[in-house]
Amino acid sequence: MPALPGAKGAGAVKLVYRVTPKQRLIIVEHALKQMQAFAQHRSDDREAGGVLLGRHLLDSRDVVIDEVSTPQSSDRRSRYGFFRSSTHQALARQRWLEESSTSAYLGLWHTHPERDPTPSGVDQRDWKQAVAGDTYEGDRLFFPIVGTHCIRIWTLSRRGTYRELKLESKNAKTKSNA
Template sequence: MRLVYRVTPRQRLIVLEHALQQMQAFAQHRWWHCEAGGVLLGRHLLDSHDVVVDEVSTPQHSDRRSRFGFFRSSKHEQVARQRWSQENSTSAYLGLWHTHPEPDPTPSGVDRRDWQQAVAGDTYEGERLFFPIVGTHCMRIWTLSRRGTFRELNLEKKNGNQETGAS
């Protein structure tokens, strides 16, 4: 299974099953589950505008986590750099993901400021970063471009049926 999102008329974001399972494993289904998150890792496909999320970093011991908050430690950057080296400079940093303790997640003001800082200050390929939030019933993804364009991505329809991002 994979999820395919339309980014622009010429570009898609493809989230592979492994990465999806890694994120969904931290969905906050119980009241005692804390927010979790990490970075998206993947590829910009050659001869295509498509972007593929192959894997994600998962929560680190140095992260600060609570029911309604998550602070990503610098350990995630180390994971991304290690993967870049291990994969012969083909594994790219694509964005940030985290969970929310709500069925249909929406970004908070803190989330949006964090995303703006990532787009302005992080080193990455391409025009934009991606920001999934995993809720208790679905996952939604937003993108923010270097030019400041912010919007939610929509799942592509497949055979007339929309694929689901449900957990």
């Protein structure tokens, strides 16, 4: 599991995950920092989340997460729960219009107050509902969970294939989970 990248280091931070033998998921620095800002390090921090926004690269099958929506005042947040309001989908739609239909909805992210996050039954039901009911390009959606020491990512396809993605590479110094 990849450690959360540090804020220091030369060059842009990005994480690259292998989705299929011919497809990668790339999370750029801006999106990483947006999610990391809500990691639940203190005992009074509440879960947070939003939607993933990015693009399907035309010259490859790769998918890039450029930014994420962040918690909205209409969300319901607690230490061990997060309910994403419809405001996030409206933000995704607005970005799609602003970016001339090039900013795509790619999935959902949220935090957990644990070192090495694992999806709950509620998370998995939410993901299945998103894949079945949301409008999106491609064959799958992505679901990062930000823990206190690492980010883990799962994907669920329209065919029902569910699995965790493995980190392929990173270009920044990271803390070890060992």
